[in-house]
Amino acid sequence: MAKIKHNNFLDTVNNVISDAAQQGILHLYAEGEGFTGRTIGVRGNTLFHFGTTGYLGLEQDPRLKAAAVSAIQKYGTQFPLSKSYISHPLYRDLEEKIGQMYGQPIIITKNSTLGHLGAIPSAVDDRDAVILDHQVHWSVQNACQLLKNRSIPVEMVRHNHLDMLEDKIKFHSQNRNRIWYMADGIYSMFGDSAPIHELMALSKKYPQLHFYMDDVHGMSWAGRHGTGFVLDQLKKLPDNMLLFGTLSKTFGASGAVLVCPDKKMHHRIKTFGGPLTFSAQLEPASVAAASASADIHLSSEIYNLQNELRERIHYFNGLLASTDIPLVDRNDSPVFYIGTGMPKNGYNFVNRLMEEGFYVNLGLFPAVPVKNTGVRITISRHNQKKEIHALVEAMAHHYPKSLEDTGTDLNRVRHVFALEPQKTKINLIDTDLDIQLESSISKIEKGHWNTFIGTQGVIDWDGLLFLETSFEDNDLVEHNWEFRYLIVRDNKGKPILATFMTIGLWKDDMLAKESISRDLEAIRVYDPYHLTTKVLSVGSLFTEGKHLFLDGDHPLKDKALDILMRTLETLEHQTDAKMTVLRDFGSDDPLGKFLNGHGFVRIQMPDSCAVDLVEREDIEAYISKLSVRNRRHFRKEIQAFEPEFQVDILQTCHEKQLEQVIGLYGNVHQNNLGLNTFPFPERVFKTMSDNPHWEFILLSLRNRPQKPIGVMLCYKNQGKTYVPAFVGLDYDYVRSHHTYRQLLYQTIKRATDLGFDRIDFGMTAAFEKRKLGATVTEQFAYVQASDNFAMELLGIMEREG
Incomplete structure (x- = not known):
């Protein structure tokens, strides 16, 4: 039989990013003949800048600028030689200063992405295993793909789930030398952190456990000499950890730094670290600026800068606490994530804030699950308190209006982020529409159902009665489905929308490559429900065809669709489903854009x-x-x-x-x-x-x-x-x-x-x-998942295959 076509992940990402670009959220160009860090020009307007990753504002420090200009005048715009042959004259001074900051052997890299590509394949031995936190930065995950060619197992655990991590450690402990856990110190979207002390306790229990920590978002604003969040927690870098910091972002210059307490490993990585050997070295201006920043980090001034930023962070936290704005993770990092839920809510809210004079970032798939779209706000020393206060006022005003514009409410958003609901909930469902929701087709008039939805497949009235009889009271959980039937009519009784839904257990690899499913089936011999998910689906795994009837010409169709979305959300909550699927749409179906805005990602099914x-x-x-x-x-x-x-x-x-x-x-x-x-x-x-x-x-x-x-x-x-x-x-x-x-x-x-x-x-x-x-x-x-874990794990397995 013919091979099934499989969904292309890049096509899915392209659809989401393209939609955001069309909404004026992404792929913008900054404007202006100069920058101060406090404001940024966008589409002819000057906006207060709450999207920078230069949290201490050092990129605008006159000492760094002067050093960079002087270096260009003396040495030119670049030094076009590999460091394996000869380093730029300014490099030795920079390396000595960075080494002094950390008190450990270090390696300067062109950037963190190339640094990971050089360090990880050199540090990880063929006898090792790697476990990734599923929110660890893409650059770390990408570098680990090189390990697959050497048959080194690379696995993934849910974000900060130490029980899952411990299970993986136990599994690999008998056959592997070192077991590397790779994570971020501070995560770039929600601003949350790795549980450093709990991880250290775990390494004492399992001496094979080693750590590879990417702390680029924890750099400079935390720690002694600004060496980052991880070292601020540990005070001293343990021998079983490799630590990555950055010389860009908050450090104010360019490049990255690998800290390696194991001198033998340090020598191996520095001697031949792939792109560390063959890539061009940092430009003279970048080296000089980084050296000037290192001087600040080695002085007491860094603590004054940290305190100034910390004061702004606490101020912003305090203002947010007095509002109903859903802050996803309350912490002391300069990264704040305001949950909006569906992409259309995020688009609306960001555009409203830009119109008020504030530039913020949108957190979007694949960085976060589609339904966990949100506004990522960063606080820096550039931000003045009056501007921070004005931003919170603008958010408090516009956030509920953006929800109203997109037909949702705060509790719907809070639920997708697992936040406590408000005590009161506004019901926005239009009372002019008649909503019929049933648990059996027997409660729906046969002739009506067959007229507007029952002409295809096994989804006529009799076919659905057959399915209800077949998928109830069976011995195995996967053989028992719940059924729901939704019909939305106008006040004259005319159907606008009709569909049926099932709730049941699906295999996460249903549309994955055969080689992946074959590997997973081997695991399911002793763990039958490995990588399976409870799914709420329009239609069912038994049926094919147009499962959704919609009168596209009816003036109330948009309200009927909103009722469908609310019904799906409610059923998802009631049944504890972790994924919602609407299926069997054509490539040019007009509902596609609507579903994208409601947090659904399009994936390709086999042809019909x-x-x-x-x-x-x-x-x-x-x-x-x-x-x-x-x-x-x-x-x-x-x-x-x-x-x-x-x-x-x-x-x-x-x-x-x-x-x-x-x-x-x-x-x-x-x-x-x-x-x-x-x-x-x-x-x-x-x-x-x-x-x-x-x-x-x-x-x-x-x-x-x-x-x-x-x-x-x-x-x-x-x-x-x-x-x-x-x-x-x-x-x-x-x-x-x-x-x-x-x-x-x-x-x-x-x-x-x-x-x-x-x-x-x-x-x-x-x-x-x-x-x-x-x-x-x-x-x-169209798929809406509670998180990206299964998708990312299958992606790792696919690249391995």
């Missing part, structure tokens, strides 16, 4: 295939309209083998036949890891056999009629749509007798004999179905 039979022709006439090439394929690989098959159409199966059908389905399920789902319970097949809307196309060889080698499980939707929902195969005969292709043909033949208008061939094997006349359509799903 359908056959139009409205001309009521027989099978011979149908085949005659295929292309010359496809008719040749039909004669050679299908028609030539048809005499060898016995074809039985069964409305019901006796016990032995049902056992054979289940076995054939199981073969396909086990071999189709490209669409990796839990197998269906046996009750599904028994219920099919007892249901008048289902039938089985059974293939056997004429010389062995008692042993079926293929089956198509077909649903008859209201006498109009024929749905070959699932297939079963004996793989011993697939190549020799083209069994799958024969089943496709027999399905078309059966549908024409019954006089159906359409065949919903569903997803996968689009190449084979197209050869028999099916129309192939790209399909997309």
Whole structure:
């Protein structure tokens, strides 16, 4: 069977970033002939700057500027030689000063990204293992991909989950020398920190544990000599830690620094550290500016600067505490994250603040989960108290207005960030609309449902009743689904929106590469629910087609869509689902932009295939309209083998036949890891056999009629749509007798004999179905996850593969 196309992560990121750029939030150009750090020019306006990472304002210090200018005058704009041959004359002085700051051997690097690429492959031995905090900076994660070529295991744990980290340490402790945990000191989005003291306690329990800490956002504003948050916590760097700091951002210059207390390892990294050997060295201006900054860090002045910034941070914290603005993590770092929830809320709020004269950053996917979009505000010494006060006043005024503009409320935002809800909640749902939410299709009028949503797949009234019966009271949790049905009508009773939803357990690797699923299935032999998630889905894993009806011309459609979003959020809360999925949308569906704004990321599904039979022709006439090439394929690989098959159409199966059908389905399920789902319970097949809307196309060889080698499980939707929902195969005969292709043909033949208008061939094997006349359509799903952990972990596994 044809290989499934897999979602391209970069395409997903591109969609999100492009949307933010169109909203005027990203990819802006600063304006002006000069900068002070206090303000920044954007789109013809001068805004107070609350987005800098130069927290101490040293990038505007006249001593650093003078040093940089002097260095250019003396040495030129660059020193175009590798440091392996010869270092710039100013380098020795800088290295001595930085070494004095830390009291440990150091290495100066061009930037932190190149530094990680040089240090990590040199520090990590082939006998080691690496565990990443899933919020550790991208540059660290990227450098670790080089380790995969050496078969070094690289794993990931949820952010600051030390119990999960300890489990990984135990797993690797018997087979690995050192176990590296890589994390940030201060995390760049929420401003929260690594639990340094708890990690040190863990390393005493497990001596194999070593640390690689990226503390670039903790640099200068904390610690003795401004050496950062991590060293401020530890006071002395332990031998089992490599520490990265920066000479840019708060330090005010350019470059990065690796601190390595292990002298032998320091020598190895410095002698040959990949890009540390071959990349160009820092420009003379950068070296001179960094040296001037180091002088400040080595003097008592650094503590005055730190105190000035700390006073502003405390002031801002105090002002925020008197408001209802949802600060995601209250701490003493200069990074503040105001939760907005959905991207559209963030776009609105940022634009409002810019119009008021304040520049702030938007935290957006993939840096944070899409539904955890927020405004990232940084406080620096450039910010004056009156401007900080004005910013808080503007936020307090505009934050509720931005929520109102986008049809949400504060408690919806607070929930996605796991913050305590307010005592009162405003209900913005329009009372002019009639909302019907049911837990069973039996409570909905059959004719109405079938008219506006039940014409495709197994999603008519009878099909959904079949699903409810099949997926309840089963032994395993994955075989039990909850159902919800939503219909939104206007005050005249006319349906505007209708859909059904299921809540059940999904495998996180459902659309991952087969090699990844194969590795995960090996783990699931002893841990059956490894990397699985409770999912709230529009539609279900059993059904395909347009699961959502929307009257796009109705004047109240936007309010109906808002009700859908609120219903999904409520159900997610009530059922503790960690992911919401809306699926089976075309590539140009107008709802795409709406869903992006509500925190959904588009991913590509396998293509959908359908056959139009409205001309009521027989099978011979149908085949005659295929292309010359496809008719040749039909004669050679299908028609030539048809005499060898016995074809039985069964409305019901006796016990032995049902056992054979289940076995054939199981073969396909086990071999189709490209669409990796839990197998269906046996009750599904028994219920099919007892249901008048289902039938089985059974293939056997004429010389062995008692042993079926293929089956198509077909649903008859209201006498109009024929749905070959699932297939079963004996793989011993697939190549020799083209069994799958024969089943496709027999399905078309059966549908024409019954006089159906359409065949919903569903997803996968689009190449084979197209050869028999099916129309192939790209399909997309929209996914909203509570966090990015599973996605990032699967991304690591994919790059490893």
